[in-house]
Amino acid sequence: MIALGSDHAGFALKQEIRKYLESKGYKVKDFGTGGVGSVDYPDFGLAVAEAVAKGECDRGIVICGTGIGISISANKVPGVRAALCTDTTMARLSREHNDANVLALGERIVGVSVALDIVDTWLETAFLKDRHTRRVGKIAEIENKYSKKCN
Numbered sequence: 001m002i003a004l005g006s007d008h009a010g011f012a013l014k015q016e017i018r019k020y021l022e023s024k025g026y027k028v029k030d031f032g033t034g035g036v037g038s039v040d041y042p043d044f045g046l047a048v049a050e051a052v053a054k055g056e057c058d059r060g061i062v063i064c065g066t067g068i069g070i071s072i073s074a075n076k077v078p079g080v081r082a083a084l085c086t087d088t089t090m091a092r093l094s095r096e097h098n099d100a101n102v103l104a105l106g107e108r109i110v111g112v113s114v115a116l117d118i119v120d121t122w123l124e125t126a127f128l129k130d131r132h133t134r135r136v137g138k139i140a141e142i143e144n145k146y147s148k149k150c151n
Helices: 008-023 041-053 068-074 088-096 112-124 131-150
Strands: 002-006 028-030 059-064 082-084 102-106
Touching (some): 002 008, 002 041, 008 028, 008 059, 008 102, 008 112, 041 102, 068 082, 082 088, 102 112
């Protein structure tokens, strides 16, 4: 299942991605927002990231105007590796090298066609493991080090 969430600035692109994913047979859980009225992107980045971190959803896609704010918010959740991608090369490498489990997009940055190509690439690309597993492990060590200091 794919978790999907956006703020108001990413709402239109979220709707397009949702329809596209469902047409390809993916199950989607939409965490909102439900319209173009002003809302706060951290709320939706958090909801998607928590669903992925808890294993309720396999992966997540978050969208705001630029993708920056919502990716920062999602990355605060332990176990989440959100990657802001603006092209298919970034999408492929975020999966192959970083095992990104959340994709962030900016509606004001990429058009629908490019976004759907990014989504396809990101969903279809596997993590390469090998030396990359060690590096992703080091990311988790950093996360654990600082999450303990915050408690």
